[in-house]
Amino acid sequence: MITLLTDFGNSDFYVGSMKGVLLSINPHIQIVDITHNVSSQNIEQGAFLLKQVYHYFPQGTIHVVVVDPGVGSNRNIIAVETEKYLFLAPDNGVLKYIYNDCSDYRVIAITARAYFLAEVSTTFHGRDIFAPIAGHLSLGVDIRDLGEECSDYLKPEIIKPVREKNKIMGEIIYIDSFGNCITNIEKEIIQEKEKLQITIKNKILPGIESTYSAVKRGESLALLGSSGMLEISINQGNAHKRLGIEVGDKIVIEGSDEDKDKKKKEKRKK
Amino acid sequence: MITLLTDFGNSDFYVGSMKGVLLSINPHIQIVDITHNVSSQNIEQGAFLLKQVYHYFPQGTIHVVVVDPGVGSNRNIIAVETEKYLFLAPDNGVLKYIYNDCSDYRVIAITARAYFLAEVSTTFHGRDIFAPIAGHLSLGVDIRDLGEECSDYLKPEIIKPVREKNKIMGEIIYIDSFGNCITNIEKEIIQEKEKLQITIKNKILPGIESTYSAVKRGESLALLGSSGMLEISINQGNAHKRLGIEVGDKIVIEGSDEDKDKKKKEKRKK
Amino acid sequence: MITLLTDFGNSDFYVGSMKGVLLSINPHIQIVDITHNVSSQNIEQGAFLLKQVYHYFPQGTIHVVVVDPGVGSNRNIIAVETEKYLFLAPDNGVLKYIYNDCSDYRVIAITARAYFLAEVSTTFHGRDIFAPIAGHLSLGVDIRDLGEECSDYLKPEIIKPVREKNKIMGEIIYIDSFGNCITNIEKEIIQEKEKLQITIKNKILPGIESTYSAVKRGESLALLGSSGMLEISINQGNAHKRLGIEVGDKIVIEGSDEDKDKKKKEKRKK
Numbered sequence: 001m002i003t004l005l006t007d008f009g010n011s012d013f014y015v016g017s018m019k020g021v022l023l024s025i026n027p028h029i030q031i032v033d034i035t036h037n038v039s040s041q042n043i044e045q046g047a048f049l050l051k052q053v054y055h056y057f058p059q060g061t062i063h064v065v066v067v068d069p070g071v072g073s074n075r076n077i078i079a080v081e082t083e084k085y086l087f088l089a090p091d092n093g094v095l096k097y098i099y100n101d102c103s104d105y106r107v108i109a110i111t112a113r114a115y116f117l118a119e120v121s122t123t124f125h126g127r128d129i130f131a132p133i134a135g136h137l138s139l140g141v142d143i144r145d146l147g148e149e150c151s152d153y154l155k156p157e158i159i160k161p162v163r164e165k166n167k168i169m170g171e172i173i174y175i176d177s178f179g180n181c182i183t184n185i186e187k188e189i190i191q192e193k194e195k196l197q198i199t200i201k202n203k204i205l206p207g208i209e210s211t212y213s214a215v216k217r218g219e220s221l222a223l224l225g226s227s228g229m230l231e232i233s234i235n236q237g238n239a240h241k242r243l244g245i246e247v248g249d250k251i252v253i254e255g256s257d258e259d260k261d262k263k264k265k266e267k268r269k270k
Numbered sequence: 271m272i273t274l275l276t277d278f279g280n281s282d283f284y285v286g287s288m289k290g291v292l293l294s295i296n297p298h299i300q301i302v303d304i305t306h307n308v309s310s311q312n313i314e315q316g317a318f319l320l321k322q323v324y325h326y327f328p329q330g331t332i333h334v335v336v337v338d339p340g341v342g343s344n345r346n347i348i349a350v351e352t353e354k355y356l357f358l359a360p361d362n363g364v365l366k367y368i369y370n371d372c373s374d375y376r377v378i379a380i381t382a383r384a385y386f387l388a389e390v391s392t393t394f395h396g397r398d399i400f401a402p403i404a405g406h407l408s409l410g411v412d413i414r415d416l417g418e419e420c421s422d423y424l425k426p427e428i429i430k431p432v433r434e435k436n437k438i439m440g441e442i443i444y445i446d447s448f449g450n451c452i453t454n455i456e457k458e459i460i461q462e463k464e465k466l467q468i469t470i471k472n473k474i475l476p477g478i479e480s481t482y483s484a485v486k487r488g489e490s491l492a493l494l495g496s497s498g499m500l501e502i503s504i505n506q507g508n509a510h511k512r513l514g515i516e517v518g519d520k521i522v523i524e525g526s527d528e529d530k531d532k533k534k535k536e537k538r539k540k
Numbered sequence: 541m542i543t544l545l546t547d548f549g550n551s552d553f554y555v556g557s558m559k560g561v562l563l564s565i566n567p568h569i570q571i572v573d574i575t576h577n578v579s580s581q582n583i584e585q586g587a588f589l590l591k592q593v594y595h596y597f598p599q600g601t602i603h604v605v606v607v608d609p610g611v612g613s614n615r616n617i618i619a620v621e622t623e624k625y626l627f628l629a630p631d632n633g634v635l636k637y638i639y640n641d642c643s644d645y646r647v648i649a650i651t652a653r654a655y656f657l658a659e660v661s662t663t664f665h666g667r668d669i670f671a672p673i674a675g676h677l678s679l680g681v682d683i684r685d686l687g688e689e690c691s692d693y694l695k696p697e698i699i700k701p702v703r704e705k706n707k708i709m710g711e712i713i714y715i716d717s718f719g720n721c722i723t724n725i726e727k728e729i730i731q732e733k734e735k736l737q738i739t740i741k742n743k744i745l746p747g748i749e750s751t752y753s754a755v756k757r758g759e760s761l762a763l764l765g766s767s768g769m770l771e772i773s774i775n776q777g778n779a780h781k782r783l784g785i786e787v788g789d790k791i792v793i794e795g796s797d798e799d800k801d802k803k804k805k806e807k808r809k810k
Contacts, residue, residue, distance in 0.1 A: 001293065003286070010280065010550065013592035013767070016543070016574035020596025023572070027598050031572075032293070032301075034286035041776055052283035056290025056397070058297050069776055071749025087406030122751045124766030127596070161770060168582065177279035178310060199801035211392045217482055226394030227283070236311055271563065273556070280550065300562070302571075304556035324669070326560025336676050363605035447549035448580060481612030482660045495552070496664030506609055507583055 001030045001058060002134050005050055006066040006126060007038035014124065018131040021117065025135030032057075041069035043094050044247075048174045048182075051097035054085060054169055065089040065132045072122035076109040078153055079143045086143065088134055090125075093156040099156055108143050109150035115141065161185045168193070168253040170230070172200075172245055179238030181245045185230040185253065193255035195249055198222045200232055200251045201243055212236070271300045271328060275320055276336040276396060277308035284394065294407030297511055302327075311339035313364050314517075318452075319443045321367035322497055324355060326479045330449055334404045335359040342392035346379040347399055349413045352470050355392040356413065358404055360395075363426040370428055378413050379420035385411065431455045438463070438523040440500070442470075449508030455500040455523065463525035468492045470502055470521045471513055482506070513521065541570045541598060542674050545590055546606040546666060547578035554664065558606075558671040561657065565675030573595075573663075583634050588714045588722075591637035592767055594625060595794065604674045612662035616649040618693055619670055619683045626683065628674055630665075630759040633696040640698055648683050649690035674696035701725045708733070708793040710770070712740075712785055719778030720784045725793065727772040733795035738762045740772055740791045741783055752776070 003024065008014035015036050020028060034053055040047045048066035054063050059085075068075075068090040076091040089095050091109070096207055099105065106173040110129070113120075120128040133146065159169035171239045172186040181200075190196070190208060198205040209221045218268045220239060225231035232251070233239050240246075276286035285306050286387045304323055316337035324333050338345075338360040346361040347539040351373040359365050360378070369375065380399070383390075385406045393417075403416065415474075423453035425465060431440035431454055438502060440455040460466070460478060468475040479491045482505045490509060502521070503509050512514075542562065548554035555576050562569060574593055577588045586607035594603050608615075608630040616631040622642040629635050631649070639645065650669070653660075655676045660668040673686065681713070701724055703712035710725040721740075723752075730736070730748060738745040749761045752775040761780060767772035773779050778787075 001297065003290075005286075011575055011577035012716045013574070013589050014716075016545075016589070016593040017596045018571070019572050020543075020593055020598075022569075024596060024598045027541065030293075030297075032286070032289050034283070035281055037281035049283050049286070053286040053290055056294060058289045058290075058294045070753060073753045121764075121766040123763065123771075129764065134772075176282045176284075213340060213343045223393065224391075226391040226397065231393075271567065273560075275556075279765075299562075300567075302556070302559050304553070305551055307551035314728050319556070323556040323560055326557045326564060328560075328564045446554075447550045483610060483613040493663065494661075496661040496667065 001061045002030065002059050002138060002202065003032045003034050003053070003057060003061060003063045004036070004066075005034040005038065005046060005053075005063065007035045007040050007042065007065070008126065010036050017127045018194070021127055021131035021139075022135045025132060026138045029135065029138050036247070038067050041067060043067055043069070043092055043172065046094045049097050050094070051114050054087075054098070055101075056167045057085070059084045060086075061113070061132070062086045062088065062137055064130055064133050064225060065094050066126040066130055068092070068125065073080070076150065076153070077125065077133075078150065079108045079110055079137070079146055081106045081108075081143055086137060088130055088137070093154045096156050096158060099155050106143075107150050109147045109153075111147040119150045125157075144167065156180050159184055163189070166255050167190065170251050170253070172232075172247050172249045172251065173229075174227075175240045175247060179234070179242070181226050181232040181239050181242035181243075181249075182225060183230045183232070183251050185251070187224045187228050187230070190224065191231055193253070195255060197254045198230075198232075198251065201245055201249060203243060205232070235251060264266065271331045272408060273302045273304050273327060273331060273333045273469075274306070274308045274336075275304040275308065275316060275323075275333065277310050277312065277316065277335070278306045278396065280306050284396060287397045290496035291397055292405045294406075295402060296408045300333075300404065301405070308337050311337060313337055313339070313362055315444065316364045318365050320364070321371070324368070325371075327355070327419070329354045330356075332356045332358065332404050332407055333510050334400055335364050336396040336400055337364050338362070338395065341395050346420065346423070347395065347403075348420065349378045349380055349403070349407070349416055351376045351378075351413050351535070356407055358407070361420075361423050362422045366426050366428060369425050377420050377423045379417045379423075381417040382415060382466065385416065405466065429454055431459065436525045436526075440521050440523070442502075442517050442519045443499075444497075445510045445517060449504070449510035449512070450495065451495050451502040451509050451513075451519075452495060453502070453521050455501045455521070457494045457498050457500070460494065460523070462498055463523070465525060468521065469483055469522045471515055471519060471522070473504070473513060479522075496537075541572065541601045542780070543572045543574050543593070543597060543677060544576070544601045544606075545574040545578065545586060545593075545603065547580050547582065547586065548606070550576050550664065554666060557667045561667055561671035562675045562678075565672060566678045569675065569678050578607050581606055581607065583609070583632055585714065587636050589639070590634070592716045594638070594688065595641075595656045599624045600626075602626045602628065602674050602677055604670055604715070605787045606666040606670050607634050607726075607728045608632070608665065611665050616690065616693070617665065617673075617698060619648045619650055619673070619677070619686055621646045621648075626677060628711055631693050633694045636696050638697060639695050646683075647690050649687045649693075651687040652685060655686065665701070674701070696806045699724055701729065703729070706795050708795075710791050710793070712772075712787050712791065713745050713769075714767075715780045715785070715787060719753055719774070719780035719782070720765065720774040721779050721783075721789075722765060722767050723770045723772070723791050727764045727768050727770070730764065730770055730793070733793070735795060736762075737794045738770075738772075738791065741785055741789060743783060744770070
């Protein structure tokens with residue numbers, strides 16, 4: 001089984017020719033499109049989408065990720081083998097969450113031209129290198145036959161939320177097509193706190209709801225989304241458009257815990 | 271075989287993770303995308319699209335419909351078994367045309383958590399409930415093992431055209447991506463009438479054409495479309511944009527039959 | 541294996557019902573979507589996309605192309621058999637590059653109603669004729685059983701670049717979703733020349749680059765693209781939008797070859 005995650009769109013010959021190459025090498029392969037609508041050359045977006053889907057697939061799945069602004073430059077193409085999966089991607093950090101999630105993995109810089117198409121263009125390695133390599137991997141070619149193990153691959157830091165005493169400061173890392181704004185704050189961090197107050201874009205939300213319908217239609221809310229992250233949404237609406245939230249916007253969560261409240265009351269008494 | 275009809279779009283991780291879950295449970299299943307571009311939470315649109323496609327699929331197909339504004343509320347998820355197919359959907363009326371088309375069917379309210387993903391989010395039951403249930407159904411699980419039969423499911427009325435003596439009054443129920451405007455007036459009703467005059471949005475059309483090319487390029491026409499319904503179109507153009515027609519707009523068909531014509535002639539004679 | 545290339549979009553019931561018909565006839569067929577986003581009724585675009593993908597598929601693939609402004613008129617539907625593939629399309633020129641690429645082929649005008657759906661609409665032959673014919677072909681039906689061989693099929697001329705002494709004059713024939721502007725000037729023609737100067741839309745480009753990253757981010761360049769054609773692009777940008785280039789725009793390539801240079805130098809000496 002092979003999945004495809006690219007920024008090639010669904011309107012051109014790019015995806016179709018990749019599939020043609022794959023199926024010419026292995027006509028019995030099952031190809032699953034994750035999406036081809038990653039914003040053009042947006043590595044961060046590709047990385048996030050991959051993180052969200054890869055682990056739902058059966059063991060042995062080959063995940064092919066082609067978000068590749070450096071195509072034709074001297075960036076490497078890498079194959080990464082984890083315990084359960086194979087990944088094929090340009091070495092530009094698009095696999096950063098894989099490195100983070102998997103304790104044990106091996107990175108190979110691909111050089112075995114014998115597995116490329118006979119003619120390799122400078123602008124479309126998806127068809128000329130990624131697809132034929134993935135096809136041959138699906139037939140059982142060993143990744144050690146594709147090139148040398150490589151240790152200087154790009155491994156960008158994952159921006160984690162900053163945690164102070166009663167504060168968590170995070171940011172928006174992804175906006176989905178419903179306009180839900182996904183933060184880098186994981187469910188587990190939130191669940192340690194109580195009596196939360198969430199501030200984003202001068203908007204204050206009074207806590208975490210458990211479903212969209214916990215607020216009225218058109219009202220905004222914070223909830224622990226299906227991504228496993230804190231999300232800012234509007235019930236049956238588009239938080240991105242309505243609240244003007246963009247990727248990179250900061251979000252602050254204050255946990256007004258019991259002790260803090262008591263202190264305040266004592267102060268007032270004085 | 272499993273079909274997917276959702277409003278998740280093609281740009282996010284939603285559809286990809288549903289497919290991952292399905293294929294992890296049954297790697298041999300064939301998944302067919304109907305569309306993932308139903309307008310966000312538009313139950314009517316989902317219902318119409320399903321009606322148009324489901325009966326073309328082979329017997330035994332499992333149709334999974336996730337247009338689910340009530341996700342996370344206490345709405346049921348239901349499995350509906352008809353003579354030829356299985357349907358999986360939220361209980362919000364999106365299956366209304368199925369109830370209408372099929373004389374004999376059974377509705378089960380799904381409660382068998384053993385078939386859900388271990389962790390169920392409040393916002394993405396497509397991945398956490400629909401996909402694993404569909405996967406298990408495709409492996410032969412009996413729908414009676416999923417929950418109790420249920421009789422109080424939502425069964426919204428289907429708006430039928432109003433028929434008076436020489437008039438049929440209907441409305442636009444769907445606009446396709448070519449801008450063709452599809453009414454709720456079925457072919458069979460029209461075919462009883464003759465010498466038709468069609469009024470929509472102050473535009474009068476002189477009858478039913480049999481093909482787009484029966485009128486000049488850019489001219490509007492009424493025809494019996496591939497949906498089996500009366501449609502308003504423009505030859506090689508977009509009737510929705512050019513004529514400003516929207517879903518819900520009324521359409522009136524007058525059948526000036528023989529008798530009526532005779533009466534008019536007699537009046538003139540006097 | 542069957543590929544689908546249409547202008548039906550991904551939001552309607554059109555593609556889903558085609559697949560339902562195909563799979564009802566042959567449940568074991570593998571269907572590959574090339575794209576359904578050809579601009580509405582744009583035969584040229586469909587023809588170009590087909591040219592780019594068909595030859596990457598395994599021998600025996602059935603390529604179904606439905607870009608069909610004449611649906612319901614008396615245009616023929618044709619099956620074309622080449623050495624390696626079968627093509628199914630309306631007879632409107634959308635296969636022109638196939639005729640050009642393949643020395644040996646046979647064209648059949650399809651008339652065998654026994655293989656159509658029982659009810660054939662006037663507006664959606666994709667579902668009612670193309671899909672069932674393709675399904676039956678995939679089961680081994682001989683194309684000679686579908687109709688008579690036909691010699692008066694539409695074979696539009698392919699616009700070739702004009703070549704003068706030191707000039708090549710071509711035009712833009714396709715713009716992809718990245719905004720790359722693809723010309724009708726093939727790689728092989730360019731490679732004969734040297735010291736090139738390219739003029740398009742009053743913009744002068746100093747030669748052919750080998751990769752996008754040969755110029756700075758945001759700068760325009762000419763390169764030999766993955767289509768095998770000369771393309772005008774912007775590194776990490778959209779040449780179509782930024783330079784205002786449209787399909788049909790003229791492009792002039794001047795090859796300032798050695799002799800010409802020598803002459804200039806001599807002139808200066810005088």
